[in-house]
Amino acid sequence: FADGDGRHFLTLLEEVFQAAFDQPFDRAGLSQFLQRRAPAYDKNKDEHYNLISALHKSVRASDPDASLYWLARMLHGGENPLFIARRLVRMASEDIGLADPTALRVTIAARDAFEFLGSPEGELALAQATLHLACAPKSNAAYVAFKKAQALAAQTGSEPPPARFLNAPTSLMKEQGYGAGYVYDPDAPGGISGLSGFPDRMGPQDLYQPTENGAEARIVEKLEGWRALRREKL
Missing domain, CATH: 1.10.3710.10 (DNA polymerase III clamp loader subunits, C-terminal domain)
Structure with a gap:
């Protein structure tokens, strides 16, 4: 349940002790309770920067599969989608540039689409932009x-x-x-x-x-x- 993270395991243990249960529960009940928790992600500390770095470098490495994975990890962890959208716009200029001039338009459009649709529907626009960037020719x-x-x-x-x-x-x-x-x-x-x-x-x-x-x-x-x-x- 803690994905190998000792600190997160202690957090889960604390959640179990602090939870008010109406009746005893077995292993299956514990599993169901823990699966409702938020994933191990801190939007203000190391994991926030680690995951956006992994997303950026996966795009730069032209790995669309890993790029989508890290995007999903961040969204699943509760990251602000507009923070991700801003980084995608930055990638379009910093890592792709004039090798694919449409990349900047795609990322701006994805940001606008998310602002128009919101979550979860607008997240697909971010995924589409992420794939476009990862598959685009690269130039800095x-x-x-x-x-x-x-x-x-x-x-x-x-x-x-x-x-x-x-x-x-x-x-x-x-x-x-x-x-x-x-x-x-x-x-x-x-x-x-x-x-x-x-x-x-x-x-x-x-x-x-x-x-x-x-x-x-x-x-x-x-x-x-x-x-x-x-x-x-x-």
Whole structure:
């Protein structure tokens, strides 16, 4: 009954002693009583974090079966389904990203569906989203690129945008070079002007490194061409 957990066994023992029974009961009666108890799960302590970690890493490992199991364990233990929904949204961006751009929409839709339906019907939407994430191609390229961008922004926070990217609503701004040399990209060959959007003293930076996984593979070749064109313009 305690699933091998000594601490939980003591809790069960305490429940039995504290329970008020109208008549003696046998082993079958004890079993029926204990099976009505809540499972060994503490939403505020170690088990809360252990199980969500197991769910997240099972999704990351593309194991849909284990992912569903840990989802069910958490729901059976009384976890707030919206806490799980928030983590699923995080997984969609952190572990899947542009390898499957639909993953984020699916997880947001699952959250909305749960809020609309409630438990238990809405839990199926969380299960569906969990399966989608576990079976999706994986890429953390967006996550890694954003971390690089954050670090770079912290180091170069005083650098101004390139003047060509600035609007010039006044004659003084035009005299200062605002907007000079700007090319409207939709009018350029292929829709790409090759202008860099980084501060002039920094030059182009290759932060995003897409993988060959899933839909992200289609970005690789395009991005290589765009970056080559920007370097030609230097």
